[in-house]
Amino acid sequence: MKNSAKRVVVFDRQKLDYEEVEVKTTETIDEVQGKLKKDDEHDKLMSSVLESDKQKIEDGKLILESINEGIGNFTPELMMENLVNNYTLAEQLFGEKIIRRLTNYAPGYVEKNIKIPEFQKEIRNNIEDNVEQLKKDKLLSKEGNITDKGIFLSSLILYTEELDNLVAKGFGDKRKKEPDTYGDREDTIGYKKSRYKDISIRRTIKTAIRRQHRKIVKDDIKIFDRKSKGKISIIYGLDASGSMKGDKLGTAKKAGVALAFKAIQEKNKVGLIVFGSEIKNAVEPCNDFMRILQTLTNIRASMETNIAETIKKSIEMFSNKKETKHLILLTDALPTKGDRPESDTIKAVSIARNEGITISVIGIKLDKDGEKLAKRIVKIGEGRLYKVTDLEKLDKVILEDYYSL
Structure with a gap:
């Protein structure tokens, strides 16, 4: 008899005091924002992930990893050419996880044997077969581009992996009431x-x-x-510059999922600003978890870092309502865009603070100059500075900042 592991959601039934009332009329209510679209293809993908379909989960991880590595197109010929001509460069371009998944071999084994003609032929066939299967499953287009279905599957993987992580770590509500x-x-x-x-x-x-x-x-x-608990609007400013490519970006996305899940669950609003040399994407503070999730999933790394523009954009995005307004900036480097990037950043922080916005900085392995600027930002912005050296603790750090509000 075949056994399969299934993801189960258990609800805590608490004894509640209540008053009995007579309901005379009923009416239809609107669905909660963020509800998954009732689409047959999406439903099938959801069922596959929730029922732990190993193949679909691996496919979703592959697509998510390719987005994090900045790969927009799967071209077997190009990948094979890079592997044969310069394996070290190929590993930098594609990452070890993608090489393993498409070649069906460990990266170290591929590097050691890639000059052997017979092995090259096998690797080429494996890559072509795996890419062709992704196309048949409609996760890639005929041209090898990631489809909407592929994006949706990878967003499910991003969500379920981080949710499992939150449950395992037991993060809870610690905010003062x-x-x-x-x-x-x-x-x-x-x-x-x-x-x-x-x-x-x-x-x-x-x-x-x-x-x-x-x-x-x-x-x-x-x-x-x-x-x-007091109403909170929080914006997650995520640095998607070139240096964030790969694991940094992937972990930052998961941390964003943790923040959005916890905050929206507690009736607060979460927004998102994705920045590089310019603002790539922005979602105003909202209760729509799926919108935040799919925007996070789609983020790709680019070139320079423009923190000043990110802060200015956040000022526009926060409402005029009386509530806690907080910006979290996650970055691994100094601002590099503009004639005077550091002074422009400090000026933007001052304007934001005058608008009632507090600012925290989460720095990933910042150098001395980066840490010095970060300290000035949080001093003026009346927030907190978190220096992260272990990426696995990033979601914990972000939730710690959220619960400090």
């Missing part, structure tokens, strides 16, 4: 002037019985202590 009349129900407290709807009938009766009171007195009454 303030008293609020209309906030979330927390524990119960003794009665004080409050709305009658906040009275916990069950806890009140239990208290009276425990005290052996035949009638409920004022001291027996328990009310729900409501807490408000």
Whole structure:
């Protein structure tokens, strides 16, 4: 009998105090933003991933990796030419994971034997067969470009891998909560002037019985202590310059998924700015998780870094509402775009702070000059500086900054 592992979502059933009400009329409500499109092809891909279809998962990982490496087109002839003529350069262009997946051999073994004619023929056939299968599955177009179906599958992989990671690490809600009349129900407290709807009938009766009171007195009454987390709009500014290519970019995307998932789950808004030499893509703060996810999936690395323009763009994107406004800048280098990139950046930070926006910087292996500028940014922006040397901890760092707000 064949067994297959399936991903299961378990809901925590809590005992809730409630009032019985008579429902006289019903009406249709709108679907929540971010709901996956009901498309047959998309549904099949979702089912494959959720049911741990190994082949589909590997295909999704391959496409996601190719995007992170900046590969827009799968051309067997070009890949083979690079592998034979200069393996070291080919590994820099494609990355070890893609070479392994398309050749069906470990990268070290390919490098060692690529000059052997018989081995070249086998490698060529393997690459052609694997690319052809991706085309048959409509993950690549006839020309070898990644299709919308391929993008969707890779976004599912990005989401499920990071969600599994969050569950494994057990990240939770650590933010300080303030008293609020209309906030979330927390524990119960003794009665004080409050709305009658906040009275916990069950806890009140239990208290009276425990005290052996035949009638409920004022001291027996328990009310729900409501807490408000405060509304938060947060923008994730992701450096997609050339130096972020590969694992850095891939891990940064996963960290963005973690931030979006947690913040939107907690009724806050998340936006996204993808920057290089210019603003490549921008999503205003919203509750649409799928929009954020698919934008993250599509990010490719380019050339220079323009932090000043990113900060200016964030000022435009935040609303005028009274709420916490926070920008997280993730970068691995100094700004390099413009005549005076550093002074332009500091000026933009000052303008943002005057607009009520705080700024934190997550620096990936910054050099001394980069760290010096980052410290000035967070000092003026009244945020925090995180120096990351271990990419595996990036999502934890981003959530730590989010929960500090």
